[in-house]
Amino acid sequence: MEIFLQQLVNGLVVGSVYALVALGYTMVYGILGLINFAHGDLVMVGAMVALQTMLFLMGAAPGMSPLTMLTLSLAVAIPVCMMLGYTMERLAYRRLRNAPRLAPLITAIGMSFLLQTIAMILWGRNYHTFPQLVSTAPLQPVAGVFVTPIQVTIVVGSALIMAALIVLVTKTRLGRAMRATAENHRVAALMGVDTNLIIALTFVIGAALAAVAGVMYASNYGIAHYGMGFMPGLKAFTAAVLGGIGNLGGAMLGGIVLGLVESFGAGYIEHMTFGLLNSSYQDIFAFIILGLVLIFRPTGLLGERVSDRA
Amino acid sequence: MITLLEARHIDKRFGGLKALSDVSLTIGKGEIYGLIGPNGAGKTTLFNVLSGAYAPDGGEFVFNGAALPSAKPHLVVAQGIARTFQNIRLFRELTALENVMAGHHIRTKASVFGILVQNKRTREEERLTTERAYELLKYVGIERFATVTAKSLSYGDQRRLEIARALATEPRLLALDEPAAGMNATETAQLKLLIEQIRRDGITVLLIEHDVKLVMGLCDRVAVLDFGCKIAEGIPSVVQTDEAVINAYLGGGCRYEH
Numbered sequence: 007m008e009i010f011l012q013q014l015v016n017g018l019v020v021g022s023v024y025a026l027v028a029l030g031y032t033m034v035y036g037i038l039g040l041i042n043f044a045h046g047d048l049v050m051v052g053a054m055v056a057l058q059t060m061l062f063l064m065g066a067a068p069g070m071s072p073l074t075m076l077t078l079s080l081a082v083a084i085p086v087c088m089m090l091g092y093t094m095e096r097l098a099y100r101r102l103r104n105a106p107r108l109a110p111l112i113t114a115i116g117m118s119f120l121l122q123t124i125a126m127i128l129w130g131r132n133y134h135t136f137p138q139l140v141s142t143a144p145l146q147p148v149a150g151v152f153v154t155p156i157q158v159t160i161v162v163g164s165a166l167i168m169a170a171l172i173v174l175v176t177k178t179r180l181g182r183a184m185r186a187t188a189e190n191h192r193v194a195a196l197m198g199v200d201t202n203l204i205i206a207l208t209f210v211i212g213a214a215l216a217a218v219a220g221v222m223y224a225s226n227y228g229i230a231h232y233g234m235g236f237m238p239g240l241k242a243f244t245a246a247v248l249g250g251i252g253n254l255g256g257a258m259l260g261g262i263v264l265g266l267v268e269s270f271g272a273g274y275i276e277h278m279t280f281g282l283l284n285s286s287y288q289d290i291f292a293f294i295i296l297g298l299v300l301i302f303r304p305t306g307l308l309g310e311r312v313s314d315r316a
Numbered sequence: 317m318i319t320l321l322e323a324r325h326i327d328k329r330f331g332g333l334k335a336l337s338d339v340s341l342t343i344g345k346g347e348i349y350g351l352i353g354p355n356g357a358g359k360t361t362l363f364n365v366l367s368g369a370y371a372p373d374g375g376e377f378v379f380n381g382a383a384l385p386s387a388k389p390h391l392v393v394a395q396g397i398a399r400t401f402q403n404i405r406l407f408r409e410l411t412a413l414e415n416v417m418a419g420h421h422i423r424t425k426a427s428v429f430g431i432l433v434q435n436k437r438t439r440e441e442e443r444l445t446t447e448r449a450y451e452l453l454k455y456v457g458i459e460r461f462a463t464v465t466a467k468s469l470s471y472g473d474q475r476r477l478e479i480a481r482a483l484a485t486e487p488r489l490l491a492l493d494e495p496a497a498g499m500n501a502t503e504t505a506q507l508k509l510l511i512e513q514i515r516r517d518g519i520t521v522l523l524i525e526h527d528v529k530l531v532m533g534l535c536d537r538v539a540v541l542d543f544g545c546k547i548a549e550g551i552p553s554v555v556q557t558d559e560a561v562i563n564a565y566l567g568g569g570c571r572y573e574h
Contacts, residue, residue, distance in 0.1 A: 178431045179417075179424055179442065186407045186418040193405045196367050198393030198422030198485045207428065 008150040013273040014266065019157045019226065021265020022164035026219040027242030028249065028257035029171065030212030036252035037188045037208045038103070040110045044094060044117035046239010048087050048213050051121060052220030053136065053230045054129055056083040060137050072139035076221075084217045090121075091213025095206050118239075125232035133231045136224040160222045167218065168258055171211075175254060184208060188252075237289070241268075244296040250309020259307060267291050317344035320380060320520050321366075321397075321489055327374035328358075328365055328544075335361040336544045338375070343489070348511065348521045350535035350552070352528075354565055357541040359524045360402055363493055367399045368392040380488065393422050398487035400478040402494045402524070408467035412458060412477050415466050416449035419484030452480040456510060472503045479510070483519075490514060491522040496530055508534055532556065540564065 027049055034042045059079035063070055094117055102110040140159050144152035175181035183204050186194040191201045223238055224230045241264060249260025272288035299306060321343040328336040336358045343349045351359050365372045371387035378384070385391040398419075407415050424445055430438040453459040456476040461469055466477060475495055482490055492511070496504045504527060511534060515521055525531045531538060532552045540548040540555060542564035548555050555561055 174431065179421060179426050179438075179445070180428060180431050182410070182414055182418050183421050185410055185414075186421075189407045189409055190405060192369065192389075193401070193407070194418070195389035196369060196393070196399060197419050197481060198390050198398075199418065200390045 009273055010270075011149060011151045013269045015151055015153055015157065017266035017269030018262065019160050019265070020269060021245075021262035022161050023219050023223050023226070023238065023261075024242045024245045024265050025258045025261025026164050026167065026215045026222070027238055028245040028261045029168070029254060030216050031243050031246040032249070032251050032254060032257040033184075033208050033212050035246070036254075037184065037191070037205055038099070038110075039107065040099060041114065041243070041251075042094075042099075042117075042209075042212075043111070043114040043239070043243075044121055045212065045216060046237075046242065047118050047121035047125075047235040048090060048216035049220040049223060049238055050125060050230075050232065050235030051090060052083045052087045052217030053224035053234060054125055054220075054232070055086045055217075056080065056221045057134055057136055057224065057230045058129075059083065060139070064137070075137075076139045080218065080221055083221060084214050087213040087217035087220075088210045091209040091216075092206055095209040099209075100202070100205075118236075122232055122235070129232055131232065133229050136228050136230040138225055138228050140225060142226075142228070156225055160226060163218070163222065167215065171215075172254065174211075180204075180207065241289075241292045244292050244299075246306075248295060248299050248306055250306030253306070253308045256306055256308035263307075264292055264295060267295060317347075319343070320345040320347075321522070322378040323362070323366070323375070324378060325375035326362065326365060326372050326377070328361055328370060329373050334544050336365065336372075339541070339544070339546050340375075341539050341546065341549065343520060343522060345520055346515065346518070347536045348515055348523060348534055350531045350538035351522065351524045351541065352526070352531055352538055353541035356543075357564075358544040359541055360493055361544075362541070363399060363491055363524065366392070366491065367397060390422060393485050393487075396486070396488035397491065398482035398485040398489070399491040400475075400482050400493055400495060402497065404471075404474045404478060406466040406474060406477060406481070409465060411463050411465055412453060412469065412480075413446070413449050413462040415477055415481050416452050416484045417445050419481035420445050420448060420486075423484075423486050449480075449484060452483050453477075455483070455513075456480045457506075472499055475499065475507075476510075479514075483514070487519060489520045489522060491524075493524045494526060495523070496525060496527045504530060528556075 027046065030045045031042065034040055056079040059082040060075055063075050063078060098113050098117060099110055102113060138156065140156040142154045142156050144154050175184060183199045186199055187201050187204045195201045242261065245260035245264040246257045248264055249256025268288050268291045271291035272285040275283050275285060275287060319342055323339055323341045326336050326339045339362060351362065353359055364370045366377055368385065368387050368389035376383050379395055379397065384395060407418060410418065424441050426438040426441050450459060450462065453462055456479050458473050458476050461473060466474065469477060479495065496507055499507060508530060511521055523535060535552055537550060538552050538555050539546055540561045547560045547564055548558045
């Protein structure tokens with residue numbers, strides 16, 4: 007039972023991060039029908055820029071409180087990722103908006119390599135220690151379950167951000183324009199919506215979420231690396247497909263479910279395989295799920311809209 | 317007559333097909349102006365060029381004394397031209413109210429920052445937009461379906477919603493592309509009243525329509541297109557007896573001569 011609850015907590019934490027990243031995939035897919043494979047690398051850029059800012063602040067203002075430092079590093083990492091998201095859309099994807107769907111997809115993969123390579127040149131190929139400014143020391147165990155402050159921060163922070171995003175999309179002028187553009191960008195333009203701006207903003211919002219997710223991810227594991235965006239990116243993509251790509255609620259649900267499956271999988275895989283596989287094989291669960299979803303429910307858990315897009 | 321919209325020598329080609337050749341027309345302020353012609357004559361193409369969906373290959377539109385931006389749909393809307401579609405193109409997953417509010421987008425200016433912090437101006441603007449959208453739904457007679465998704469409205473109500481959404485952009489010229497298509501006699505009669513009301517409220521109407529009775533009873537002037545050329549223009553009763561027009565509807569080629 008304790009193992010169960012502990013894995014539940016771990017799953018929620020990882021799942022929250024997947025959900026944040028999955029939202030970026032799903033928003034861009036919803037509005038353009040494009041799978042932006044470079045989105046995962048924005049997670050890495052967010053973490054790396056935050057790391058660089060922290061290292062700078064530690065040198066420049068050694069007495070700074072961890073909370074201020076974290077806030078400042080987010081305040082740098084988020085705008086950098088937003089600008090990068092905008093640049094990607096403006097320079098690469100906008101030109102391909104009316105091209106066959108394979109062209110932007112391949113461009114996205116190229117963009118992913120480009121970002122990784124630039125990061126490798128800037129920060130080298132080594133793993134960097136990421137300062138864990140929010141404590142990772144467990145709090146007083148409740149019912150035998152250990153929870154750390156960083157885990158609480160990640161879950162609560164993601165939940166707040168996701169709630170804000172839902173309000174933004176469903177209740178505001180901008181969200182309405184996004185939904186109108188997602189449904190038919192030609193008609194939205196003919197009805198007075200500046201669709202280029204709305205599409206750019208969608209990329210920018212997704213990039214901001216990725217930056218936050220990157221800092222959360224790196225803070226949780228204490229490591230940052232130029233290739234660190236690949237795996238969470240791929241899994242967040244899986245989460246978006248699992249939830250029903252193009253559907254915001256689906257991305258959130260898919261992220262959480264995937265996090266839980268992975269966490270329970272890692273916890274019980276040794277028992278299930280009689281010791282043949284251990285928890286380092288946890289990544290296979292995400293891809294087993296991706297396979298199963300694509301075979302049995304290609305529209306995902308909450309997805310209906312995909313069918314009328316295809 | 318004060319000119320509101322002037323089409324000057326509009327050309328549009330699709331590959332080898334001349335969809336519009338040298339089409340010029342002038343629409344006066346407060347008119348209901350009909351655009352008729354056989355299927356494939358170029359009526360909808362003219363709408364698409366006017367609304368900025370396509371760039372013309374030649375010519376320009378002058379609206380209210382200024383040239384319209386070409387191929388920039390949202391800027392055309394900002395200038396005060398709104399349209400509906402022959403085959404209904406609502407935002408199907410949005411509610412009727414949200415459809416109309418989306419149409420009002422261009423007339424509101426809440427910034428991303430304002431939206432994020434939800435300042436007083438943004439909230440006030442949103443409140444006014446909602447209020448205005450309800451009024452427009454009432455205006456076209458479908459306010460009871462405000463919270464229903466557009467796709468679940470009846471066909472006639474979807475057509476009305478398209479008009480409400482177009483009106484939400486606060487146009488000076490409303491371009492209706494076959495608004496009566498698929499409507500029964502009662503619905504068409506109601507539509508006629510609605511269009512007359514819109515004109516009384518100071519909006520000029522450009523109307524593509526196949527229902528000859530509706531066009532004749534409603535329009536001040538009509539232009540007839542055939543194979544992308546304007547072959548006649550004038551008051552409906554005269555145009556109706558024009559030999560070129562009769563030939564166009566019965567078949568025959570382009571009679572336009574320079």
